[in-house]
Amino acid sequence: MKKRKISYRIGSIAVIALFELGGICLIALANIPFKKPYIWWEAWGRDTASNAGTTILVAGIISLLIEISTLKNFFQDSMKNILNEDFPFSAYSEENLVNFKNLISSYLIGNTMSKEELKKDTIYSYEDQLLQLAKGKYYDYHRAEYTVYPDEEKEMIRINATIDYRIINKEGEKNEIRFKTKSYALKDTQDSFNLKKLTINRQEVETKNLVKIERIDKQEESNFYDYKVKIEKDLGKIKKNDVHIEYEYWVPMYDKLQNYKITLPCRNLVHRIRIKNNWELRGSAYTAFYYRQGEADAKYKIEQSLPDALSINFNGWIFPGAGYSVYYDQKNCEENEK
Known part of the structure; x- marks a missing residue:
């Protein structure tokens, strides 16, 4: 439909151009000095040709201006439709699209600076x-x-965890489970982490040999933790994976701070923590960008109805x-004992 409209516009301009050419020819004909002109040509033919040519030429110019204005509006409307619906992205290189995007962004920011x-x-x-x-x-x-189970007799803290997530891999890239946590050295460090269950898309996976506990040697990775615990499992190039993990691990009694950072963009996150044996919890959340809090639909918040x-x-x-970050607080418990 759009091609027909464009062809119609171009065709109408061609007709106007032919009329213009005809007008110019009539004016030129009226000014030719014939040697033996007909009597009627001298009487009224020359003036008629000149007047007709001038009229056609002026009318053509006016029509052309109107048509150009109409064509301009048509192309503007077409461009709006293209930008809103059918922009031919495949016709442009990625470099050109990026440059176009940067120009638009510069305009929206209100700057005239270069990209x-x-x-x-x-x-x-x-x-x-x-x-x-x-992407x-x-x-x-x-x-x-x-x-969380603090054990003051053993001077250890036992943590039971269950994690469920869905990872989307829409581009079909190479993908894998990557789990990592850090801990202090324990008497039996190699037995401090127990992977109880792992399922991928409701299919249980053999957990033997999946857990790797490695000593941290580089200070850049950590200047106070001694070991890192890793779980790695290939997910192939499947575009959607539902993962369920159950595990248990031990930390020293003095390791009372639990930190967590998300490693991929996440649409929605909910983590719940409960501590036993009359201990209490304190927590603080943070994001990469600042959001005002306090509203009913706050981007992130900590809800605590009970101290534990x-x-x-x-x-x-x-x-x-x-x-x-979550802190395991023993202070109130000690005060109550006094």
């Missing part, structure tokens, strides 16, 4: 990373339940690095 200055001198320099995150893997949801239980809720998209 190099835009990416160097403004926070827009992070836009490329955001684009890569949007990559992400968690559709991430749920966790932690139950809390829930960390991230409502909406969060970036890698967002997370929380």
Whole structure:
């Protein structure tokens, strides 16, 4: 339909151009000095040709101006339709599309700076990373339940955990489960972590030899933890995986701070923590970007109805690095004993 409209517009301009040419020819004919002209030509033919040519030429110019204005509006409307619906992305290279995007962003920011200055001198320099995150893997949801058991006689803290998440791999990239936590050295460090169950898309997976406990040697990785616990499992290139993990681990009594950071973009996260034996919890959450809190639909919040239980809720998209810290508090228990 659009091609027909464009052809019609171009065809009408061609007709106007022919009339213009005809008008010019009549004016030129009226000015030719014939040697032996007909009597009627001298009497009225010359003037008639000149007047007709002039009239056609002026009318053609006016029609052309009107048509050009109409054609301009048509192309503007067509461009709006293209931008809103059918922009031919495949006709342009990725470099051209990126340049076009940067020009639009510069205009919307209100700057007249070049694209190099835009990416160097403004926070827009992070836009490329955001684009890569949007194209990559992400968690559709991430749920966790932690139950903490302080054991003062053994001077240890036992933590039972259940994690459920859905990882979306829409580009079909290579994918795998990557679980990692750090701990202090224990008397039986190699037995301090027990992977009880792992299921992928409701299919139970053999857990033997999946857990690796390695000593931390590089100070850049950690300057106070001694070991790292890793679980790695290939997920292939499947576009959606539902993962369920159950595990138990021990930490020294003095390791009272639990930290968690999300490693992929996540649409929604809810982690619940409960502590036993009359201990209490304190928590704090954080994100990569600041959000005002206090509203009913706050982006993230900590809900705590009891001193020994809390829930960390991230409502909406969060970036890698967002997370929380939870402190196991024995202070109130000691005060009550006094």
